[in-house]
Amino acid sequence: MTTALTTDAIIAVIGAGTMGAGIAQVAAQAGHQVWLVDQNNDVLDNAIAKLSAGLEKLVGRGKISAAEAEAVIGRIQTTTDQHDLNGTSLVIEAIIENQAIKHQLFANLMGICGADCIYASNTSSIPIADIAKGLAYPQQMVGMHFFNPAQIMKLVEVISSADTKPAVADVVYHTAVAWNKVAVHATDTPGFIVNRVARPFYAEALRMVSEGMGDYTTIDTIMRQAGGFRMGPFELMDLIGQDVNYSVSSLVTEALYHPLFETSPIQKALVDAGKLGRKSGAGFYDYSQDLPQLNNQASADTSGELTIAPDEQILSPIWQRLSAAGVSTRTGEQTSFNGIQLRLHDGAPVATSEIATVAFDIALDFNSCTALACQRNSACTDAQLQAIANAFAAAGIHLIEMPNQAGLPVSRTVAMLANVGADAVDKQVCSLEDADKAMRYGVNYPQGPFIWADQIGVAWVHHTLANLAHHICASRYAENPWITKHVLEQRNFYA
Numbered sequence: 001m002t003t004a005l006t007t008d009a010i011i012a013v014i015g016a017g018t019m020g021a022g023i024a025q026v027a028a029q030a031g032h033q034v035w036l037v038d039q040n041n042d043v044l045d046n047a048i049a050k051l052s053a054g055l056e057k058l059v060g061r062g063k064i065s066a067a068e069a070e071a072v073i074g075r076i077q078t079t080t081d082q083h084d085l086n087g088t089s090l091v092i093e094a095i096i097e098n099q100a101i102k103h104q105l106f107a108n109l110m111g112i113c114g115a116d117c118i119y120a121s122n123t124s125s126i127p128i129a130d131i132a133k134g135l136a137y138p139q140q141m142v143g144m145h146f147f148n149p150a151q152i153m154k155l156v157e158v159i160s161s162a163d164t165k166p167a168v169a170d171v172v173y174h175t176a177v178a179w180n181k182v183a184v185h186a187t188d189t190p191g192f193i194v195n196r197v198a199r200p201f202y203a204e205a206l207r208m209v210s211e212g213m214g215d216y217t218t219i220d221t222i223m224r225q226a227g228g229f230r231m232g233p234f235e236l237m238d239l240i241g242q243d244v245n246y247s248v249s250s251l252v253t254e255a256l257y258h259p260l261f262e263t264s265p266i267q268k269a270l271v272d273a274g275k276l277g278r279k280s281g282a283g284f285y286d287y288s289q290d291l292p293q294l295n296n297q298a299s300a301d302t303s304g305e306l307t308i309a310p311d312e313q314i315l316s317p318i319w320q321r322l323s324a325a326g327v328s329t330r331t332g333e334q335t336s337f338n339g340i341q342l343r344l345h346d347g348a349p350v351a352t353s354e355i356a357t358v359a360f361d362i363a364l365d366f367n368s369c370t371a372l373a374c375q376r377n378s379a380c381t382d383a384q385l386q387a388i389a390n391a392f393a394a395a396g397i398h399l400i401e402m403p404n405q406a407g408l409p410v411s412r413t414v415a416m417l418a419n420v421g422a423d424a425v426d427k428q429v430c431s432l433e434d435a436d437k438a439m440r441y442g443v444n445y446p447q448g449p450f451i452w453a454d455q456i457g458v459a460w461v462h463h464t465l466a467n468l469a470h471h472i473c474a475s476r477y478a479e480n481p482w483i484t485k486h487v488l489e490q491r492n493f494y495a
């Protein structure tokens with residue numbers, strides 16, 4: 001059985017920038033002697049100073065002892081001379097994202113470290129096979145993709161090219177686990193897992209803005225307060241940098257050529273204008289000012305009457321919260337508030353032919369969400385919706401009405417994350433479990449897309465995608481056959 005490298009194995013990290021320095025700390029904290037390599041000594045000194053300051057903070061917060069911090073720094077040796085790496089068991093490259101330069105680096109390293117060393121690249125986007133092409137030991141080359149900041153983010157994607165020896169990928173996988181990371185296996189495909197499956201989180205938000213569904217603040221608020229994401233998509237794109245995010249989207253779009261991955265003209269305009277997000281002072285938001293907040297216009301009022309259908313399930317926690325807030329409730333055939341039908345959204349605009357109806361977006365947890373998006377048909381008047389919003393306010397939920405168009409923010413995003421995730425699983429990029437783990441630990445989603453889809457029901461994902469395809473764009477929202485198979489077999493993703 002393949003196991004992790006033991007702590008007496010020497011690790012080398014090439015490139016002492018943002019990622020390399022963090023990776024060196026992770027390996028040293030796990031007990032390895034580490035070579036940290038860069039082109040000049042100033043970069044190396046700077047990296048060690050930053051790592052020391054970071055470790056001191058951990059000591060200050062009581063996370064590690066002063067002796068441990070000293071030992072970790074003591075295990076990291078710096079050098080500009082690659083010949084020092086003779087005897088290394090694993091080299092992790094984290095230099096500039098340039099295929100030719102990475103290729104040349106590995107050619108040199110293979111001459112120094114030999115046939116048994118494992119050669120890993122932290123590349124975000126370059127195929128491992130392209131870096132390894134023509135090298136002496138392509139079977140020893142693998143992707144070991146950490147996430148920023150490497151000391152904190154749990155995920156490591158282990159990427160195998162067609163040449164990678166399975167035992168090499170397994171050693172890297174188990175070594176990452178031994179370093180207290182969550183490891184997943186992925187094939188050598190564009191964006192690997194996270195940068196591929198995450199695209200709809202950004203793309204759906206951008207598309208909703210272009211469709212006039214809502215502004216950045218509204219969508220970010222819903223995604224945080226109902227969806228449970230740590231940051232809304234626009235805040236996150238501003239943090240990542242519009243240029244970086246746009247270039248990953250372009251790469252995946254060009255390589256996979258599917259409308260699922262379409263890039264957005266809104267984002268391109270920001271990149272062209274140099275509005276790159278936080279780092280340039282402005283992006284979707286202007287960081288020279290306080291960020292706009294979405295105010296709740298409703299005021300708590302429990303005077304209406306709620307009728308709850310006995311078979312209600314998904315939205316039941318909401319009705320329980322309204323009841324607990326003091327809204328009078330009774331049971332009846334259909335769930336309604338003062339006669340207005342209330343139901344879960346299914347991707348389609350609420351039809352005029354329905355009786356007065358309000359349809360609600362999904363939430364990560366209906367028991368605790370503090371906002372929820374909704375749409376209504378024209379039979380529901382302003383006053384009737386206001387009464388519902390006031391009852392929701394009494395239960396601590398900010399009801400946010402959106403125009404009666406196809407899809408609501410969390411529903412659209414989760415259905416499409418599941419759809420793109422299914423595409424990755426269907427095309428053998430990764431397993432179902434690894435897709436969920438990757439999104440949970442690589443981008444901190446509150447839960448993986450398949451766990452989420454199972455929670456609401458595969459049938460709901462199916463109907464939502466069908467309605468989005470019908471009302472917005474047939475090819476973009478076309479359901480992946482792997483989802484269709486689950487629908488036909490009437491089973492969840494996790495059996």
Ligand SMILES: NC(=O)c1ccc[n+]([C@@H]2O[C@H](COP(=O)([O-])OP(=O)(O)OC[C@H]3O[C@@H](n4cnc5c(N)ncnc54)[C@H](O)[C@@H]3O)[C@@H](O)[C@H]2O)c1
Binds near residue numbers: 097
């Ligand atoms: N920054 C991120 O969020 C992130 C996340 C995951 C993966 N990555 C990938 O990690 C790699 C490094 O990214 P980064 O953000 O740390 O870059 P960075 O610019 O912060 O650091 C790169 C370092 O490599 C050094 N370097 C360049 N060529 C070298 C060579 N031939 N030999 C030795 N040192 C060399 C540079 O001096 C610099 O210190 C890239 O492949 C990137 O795609 C970055």
